[in-house]
Amino acid sequence: MSKVAVFSAGSWGTAFSIVLADAGNDVTLWARREELAAAINDRHENPDYQPGIELPATISGTHDVEKALRGADLVVLATPSQTMRENLTQWAPYVEKDAVFVSLMKGVELGTLERMSQVIAEVTGAGPDRIAVVSGPNLSPEIARREPAASVVACEDEDVAKMIQKRIHSPAFRPYTSVDVLGCELGGAYKNVVGLAVGMAVGLGFGDNTTASVITRGLAETARLAMALGANPLTLMGLAGLGDLVATCSSPLSRNRTFGEKLGQGMTTADIYASTNQVAEGAKSCSSLLALADRTGVDAPIAQAVTAVVDGRMTAQDMMEAFIARDTKAETD
Numbered sequence: 001m002s003k004v005a006v007f008s009a010g011s012w013g014t015a016f017s018i019v020l021a022d023a024g025n026d027v028t029l030w031a032r033r034e035e036l037a038a039a040i041n042d043r044h045e046n047p048d049y050q051p052g053i054e055l056p057a058t059i060s061g062t063h064d065v066e067k068a069l070r071g072a073d074l075v076v077l078a079t080p081s082q083t084m085r086e087n088l089t090q091w092a093p094y095v096e097k098d099a100v101f102v103s104l105m106k107g108v109e110l111g112t113l114e115r116m117s118q119v120i121a122e123v124t125g126a127g128p129d130r131i132a133v134v135s136g137p138n139l140s141p142e143i144a145r146r147e148p149a150a151s152v153v154a155c156e157d158e159d160v161a162k163m164i165q166k167r168i169h170s171p172a173f174r175p176y177t178s179v180d181v182l183g184c185e186l187g188g189a190y191k192n193v194v195g196l197a198v199g200m201a202v203g204l205g206f207g208d209n210t211t212a213s214v215i216t217r218g219l220a221e222t223a224r225l226a227m228a229l230g231a232n233p234l235t236l237m238g239l240a241g242l243g244d245l246v247a248t249c250s251s252p253l254s255r256n257r258t259f260g261e262k263l264g265q266g267m268t269t270a271d272i273y274a275s276t277n278q279v280a281e282g283a284k285s286c287s288s289l290l291a292l293a294d295r296t297g298v299d300a301p302i303a304q305a306v307t308a309v310v311d312g313r314m315t316a317q318d319m320m321e322a323f324i325a326r327d328t329k330a331e332t333d
């Protein structure tokens with residue numbers, strides 16, 4: 001059986017380990033806390049992140065980086081985007097020589113404005129044929145319950161994308177291939193920002209016309225930036241674009257939408273951080289995506305307003321009013 005190392009045992013790392021195990025892989029799930037690794041082994045459950053879900057016997061937990069990586073030809077990365085560089089710098093010396101990295105993360109690094117595939121390349125020196133991303137409408141509690149879902153596995157080397165596709169195709173999880181790594185990553189990161197804006201609209205008590213308008217203009221904004229950077233526009237119409245946007249913006253399971261809802265109800269960012277330990281990537285990546293749009297010369301009103309609300313410089317109500325009051329223009333401009 002082929003061995004996969006998954007870093008780490010959060011919501012998505014754990015749910016994706018179930019996909020990998022169901023698809024026939026031997027999975028070693030690395031946990032930052034030793035007691036969580038022990039719980040995974042003793043109880044076949046991740047009580048902190050996917051409580052009540054029995055993990056297949058082919059998933060084992062460990063807190064030992066070297067042990068997790070020994071013999072693994074796929075290294076799946078699912079930590080918060082903002083800590084990936086530091087994490088991977090520590091793990092990289094133990095990665096097998098030809099192992100392929102698979103990023104599940106949906107964020108853009110603050111400061112460098114790099115996508116996760118770029119961070120992985122920089123830290124490990126791996127070429128584009130050893131770096132893939134998996135992105136799509138994949139809310140982890142639903143995936144952990146084995147509800148049917150599709151996703152995209154993107155790698156610049158199509159043969160590698162096909163190899164990973166085979167390795168992650170389970171009875172409940174259907175992956176499509178793509179060579180558009182940039183489009184998939186930007187779709188995944190941007191939908192979190194749009195999810196925050198939609199959550200704010202929901203928190204303010206607005207209905208489906210409002211949320212549909214924000215979702216659609218959010219897709220337009222995502223596509224504008226992604227295409228300016230060289231993405232295939234069809235990627236944004238696909239699972240890693242529209243698909244993930246719809247899932248995130250319509251589901252109360254989404255941490256980003258929930259974070260936005262709380263902002264809409266008047267909570268501050270600091271209060272929300274204090275109330276959860278789970279990652280809402282958009283709250284950090286909104287400012288990186290805005291900076292990326294500014295650097296690229298692309299208009300990004302949603303990223304701009306969401307960043308201002310997250311930073312406490314604007315209220316959610318003012319954001320909605322500002323969206324409506326913007327200079328009018330043609331829809332396709």
Ligand SMILES: NC(=O)C1=CN([C@@H]2O[C@H](COP(=O)(O)OP(=O)(O)OC[C@H]3O[C@@H](n4cnc5c(N)ncnc54)[C@H](OP(=O)(O)O)[C@@H]3O)[C@@H](O)[C@H]2O)C=CC1
Pocket residue numbers: 008009010011012013031032033048049078079080081083087104105106107138139140141277278279281
């Ligand atoms: N959840 C989902 O539905 C999906 C998430 N994603 C993406 O996957 C990525 C991970 O998200 P998700 O699993 O949901 O996040 P969670 O908040 O559920 O889990 C975060 C994980 O990262 C660990 N972690 C936290 N801080 C650090 C750190 N400083 N160094 C190393 N590890 C750390 C946590 O360990 P500990 O428990 O010890 O704190 C935990 O294992 C994000 O980019 C997210 O956008 C993508 C698709 C679906």
Ligand SMILES: O=C(CO)COP(=O)(O)O
Pocket residue numbers: 106136137138139140192195244247248253254255256257279280281
């Ligand atoms: O990326 C996700 C679904 O595809 C998960 O969204 P949240 O991070 O908002 O929970």
